[in-house]
Amino acid sequence: MQVNLLQCQSSRKPAENLAFINSQLEQLPRQPGEPQLVVLPECALLFGGHEGEQLAFAGKGDETPLQQQLAALAAKHQVYLAAGTIPVASGDGRVYSRTYLFDDKGQVLGDYDKLHLFDVDISDNTRNYRESDTFCPGNRVCVVDTPFGRIGLSVCYDLRFPDLYRALRQAGAQIILVPAAFTRVTGAAHWEVLLRARAIETQCYVLAAAQWGRHNQGGRETWGQSMIVDPWGRIMAQLPENTGWVQARLDMDELQKIRSNMPVSQHNRFSLPALLPPAKH
Template identity: 75%
Template sequence: MQVSLLQCQSSRKPPENLAFIAQQLAQLPRAADEPQLVVLPECSLLFGGHEGEQLALSSTEGADSLFAHLAALAKKYHVYLAGGTIPVTSGDGRVYSRSILFDDQGSELGSYDKLHLFDVDVSDNTGAYRESDTFCAGERISVVPTPFGHLGMTVCYDLRFADLFRALRLQGAELIIVPAAFTKVTGAAHWEVLLRARAIETQCYILAAAQWGAHNEGGRQTWGQSMIVDPWGKIVAQLPEGTGWVQAKLDKQLLAKVRQDMPVCQHNRFAAPQLLATPRK
């Protein structure tokens, strides 16, 4: 079974972003009738924008909603689609950053709201990032049964929190998606080592689809380097720069062998992680 990650250079203009994704899906290298899992990066349909723009596009209802557009892409191109993230109304004037998984008929299989919000200072042109001004943190983890295996869902900054990945493994995850928009500075320092560490710790395939390049007239720069990492921590495929596809086939026998030969879940003497409630801002 093949997995395909699309590296994007998204903007604040959803129609342009949708057109690029549709163009890439139309050209997706694939074998006829082979099940296909496609993973889009964080903010693939709307990158940046102030609170008003996020709220204006936060409905999951109607034929012109971002949700509907993603569902239509999954159905038209007959792919299982992890649709990056879209804004979804939280009810307190902010939005959730929601990742939605669709089957190849455009039906929703599961979803996940980003748990960890990027409220940090970075030595780049932006300087300070405060996602909590616009976004509301999620309150649950998500592992979804799929033909490709049990799929755990995370988003970008979640990558730094090993407890989340361990919790996903304990709930049965065999592959974990990481749609992301890592900054150029933090990506250069930590992206690869964190992805490989999470794969080794969980003994899962890690599927990390990233934003790359300069966005919105250079106001933001992202790292790129979308990659697929196997359960032994080997980088199977990656795209350091530019836009386009990163592809590989999943080897279930390798996953089973790694877990059998080194049964870290059985050996772990620490209590399972527990998700703490986050007070509303």
């Protein structure tokens, strides 16, 4: 079974981004009859403008136009699709940044709302990122059973919070997805080391699909380097720049061997992490 990350350079135009994703799926290098998992980056359908633009595309509940279009892509191309993130109304004037996992018939297997919001000052063209002005934090972790293994869901800035990844491992995750849009500044400093650390700590495969390049006439710039990391922290495949596919086949026997030889989950003497309610906005 093959896993595939699509590195994107998404714009503010959902129709344009959908067309790009569809064209790439039509060209997906694959063996006939082999199950495929495809992971899209954060904000794959809408990126590069002011975060407030997300509000205009946020539907209520799980039957939103963007969700339905992504489900249709999964069914059309017969792939399991981890569909980056799309905005879903939260009920308080903001939106959840929600990632969906679809099966190859377009049915929802699970979903997850980004827990940690990027309220950070960065020395780039944007300078001040305040996701909490637009986004509402989630309130749960999610691990989903699939033919590829048990998949844990996370998003971008979550990567800096190892307690989430430990919670996903304790919930049975074997593969952890990280759809992301890391800034060029933070990506250059921390992206690779954080991904490899999370893989080593959890003894999971980590699949990180990223945005890359300049967006919105250079108003936003993302790092790229979509990457597949094995449970020993080895980089199996990556794409430092440009758009396109990153692919690998995962070996669950190797995962079990690593966990058996070094049973860190059993050796850990600290209590399990507990999810706290979000700070008041």
